[in-house]
Amino acid sequence: MLPKAFLQGIEEFNRREFYTCHDTLEALWMESAEPHKQFYQGILQIAVACYHLENCNWQGAVTLLGEGTRRIRDYQPDYEGIDVTKLFEESWELLDNLQRVSPEAIAPFVETLHFRESSPAFPKIVSL
Numbered sequence: 001m002l003p004k005a006f007l008q009g010i011e012e013f014n015r016r017e018f019y020t021c022h023d024t025l026e027a028l029w030m031e032s033a034e035p036h037k038q039f040y041q042g043i044l045q046i047a048v049a050c051y052h053l054e055n056c057n058w059q060g061a062v063t064l065l066g067e068g069t070r071r072i073r074d075y076q077p078d079y080e081g082i083d084v085t086k087l088f089e090e091s092w093e094l095l096d097n098l099q100r101v102s103p104e105a106i107a108p109f110v111e112t113l114h115f116r117e118s119s120p121a122f123p124k125i126v127s128l
Contacts, residue, residue: 002080003028006040010082010125013043018051039079042071043125046091050122053094056110058103065095083126090123 005028012021022044029040045068052060069091077085101109113121 006080009043009047010127013047013125016050016054016122018047018054021047022051035075036080038071039075042068042075043087044068045071046087046123049091053098053106053110053113053122056106058098058101058106062095062098065091065098069095078128081127083128086126087123090121094121094123 005024009021009025009028012018012024025040025044025047029037029044032040045064049061049064049068052064069088072084072088072091075084076088077083098109
């Protein structure tokens, strides 16, 4: 059974409440043991990356998307009832698109994310 805090964090992530998601998942991550700990940390880092992206912090977004995707990669195809492959692919695609944008052009890039349902877009966490 998934911890209540994890389910709450997923809901917050999907509502793009990335800072709140960070707060929710941080305590869960810190109290967890492996193999859950790295999984929770990866999702937490992807959430913080999206928060940085919304605030046009190119460096923070790129760094944390890279770290978060690296952490969840080995949990594919699914873990804890989450479609990890989908989250990994969407996060990796966002990172790839972001790396093609200069830090100075981040604001227009972020603006496009708010109006698109397809790539580039913010990743979603999908339950199986």
